[in-house]
Amino acid sequence: MTRTKNTKAKNCAPDVEDANKLKVAAGGDIINAFIIACTMYLAMDKGMIAHWRKEWIKPWEGKIYIPDKQVCDIGHGGSTCSYCKKYGLKENGVIFWHPKGRTVEAESGLKSFITHRNTQPREYRLFPYTQETVERMVAAYARFPLSNREINRRLDAMATKAKVKRRITPHGLRSFAIDNAFEIFQGDAEKVSRFVGWAPGSDMAKEYRNDWNYQKALNEGVKRSLI
Secondary structure (H helix, E strand, O other): OOOOOOOOHHHOOOOOOHHHHHHHHHHHHOHHHHHHHHHHOOOOOOHHHHEEEEEEEEEOEEEEEEOOOOOOOOOOOOOOOOHHHHHHHEEEOOEEEEEEOOEEEOOOOOOEOOOOOOOEEEHHHOOOHHHHHHHHHHHHEEOOOOOHHHHHHHHHHHHHOOOOOOOOOOOHHHHHHHHHHHHHHOHHHHHHHHHHOOOOOHHHHHHHHHHHHHHHHHHOOOOOOOO
């Protein structure tokens, strides 16, 4: 399901119980598992998943390297997808997909105001689930076989099957992955930024760290009120 305007990613993120239910709902379907692994563990967005290719994987490093740009041919019949037609980079008549890592202006004059999400490779060996899933995906496919829209449909079906408590979106699963990274790195915003692909000193990292500190205080019963 697509996130509606002015809805925060956290509002579309699962809690721990629902996250585990989604894993179960993905089951043995490699595409479903890949969607869950990339969003809910590795904080990748939907565009990255839809444009994924086997060449991004460096198994000897256990990392996914996301390119600065890539020819978009994931639309119907090998054409350019609708997103890249609108926001892609056009050079010499060729349209390229690019991850959300810089601000660009399309030939149409539309600007894509975007943030750093490709500054670091994704370390998929950090989690047994992502390592197993990525290895299975590489063995089965040379590129992601479905569209952006199909990713939404697949996730909706998994959420329905899992009977999760709230509406779930790919962006919400990315938010869960960021929260999880703060837990793993114990509030170290710079390590989380490297893991997620944010620029150093990211305002979003600070916002998530504040949330993590708040939850930690609640869980530990620590009173931090200044009044």
